[in-house]
Amino acid sequence: MISILTILVLTLAVIITVQNATKDSEKIIDTSLAKPSPTHSQTPSPTLTPTPSEENQPTAIPPTSTPTTRPDQPSQSISDFQYPSSSIISKTNFQTNLESTDDPKKITDWYKDKIKSIGMKATSFVQTNTNGNVLNKLVGATGNQEVRIEITKQNNNAVVKIAVMSN
Numbered sequence: 793m794i795s796i797l798t799i800l801v802l803t804l805a806v807i808i809t810v811q812n813a814t815k816d817s818e819k820i821i822d823t824s825l826a827k828p829s830p831t832h833s834q835t836p837s838p839t840l841t842p843t844p845s846e847e848n849q850p851t852a853i854p855p856t857s858t859p860t861t862r863p864d865q866p867s868q869s870i871s872d873f874q875y876p877s878s879s880i881i882s883k884t885n886f887q888t889n890l891e892s893t894d895d896p897k898k899i900t901d902w903y904k905d906k907i908k909s910i911g912m913k914a915t916s917f918v919q920t921n922t923n924g925n926v927l928n929k930l931v932g933a934t935g936n937q938e939v940r941i942e943i944t945k946q947n948n949n950a951v952v953k954i955a956v957m958s959n
Contacts, residue, residue, distance in 0.1 A: 887958075
């Protein structure tokens with residue numbers, strides 16, 4: 793009889809424990825539904841709304857500048873680009889071919905200074921010297937004129953050739 797009584801007590805204890813566990817879990821579920829957990833959501837930031845007068849205004853487009861020829865920059869004659877100690881080999885309206893025995897660097901420096909002194913803003917100076925062979929190209933331009941100068945000298949020759957082209 794004690795064994796039946798022990799089984800009944802144990803069974804009863806298990807049933808009560810299960811019921812209490814079920815009630816506790818229901819309480820957890822109920823409390824979680826009753827009290828919503830706080831959420832950390834971002835509040836939308838305010839945005840600027842254009843006023844009616846701004847809304848209908850077109851976007852301003854900045855004016856573009858158009859290059860113009862300045863009257864104080866007269867075109868240079870191709871004769872103005874003759875190196876001082878050179879000889880004219882050939883000449884047309886747009887090209888002059890010259891020769892000189894001066895050092896190619898001295899000639900190149902003279903043309904650089906000439907291009908700068910007459911106010912040519914767009915310039916390009918490329919100088920090469922390979923094994924005594926010189927090829928220097930200079931370009932200067934303004935709004936209304938461009939001049940190109942090519943200075944060449946071969947290693948085995950004392951004469952420097954100068955080609956001046958202008959539009």
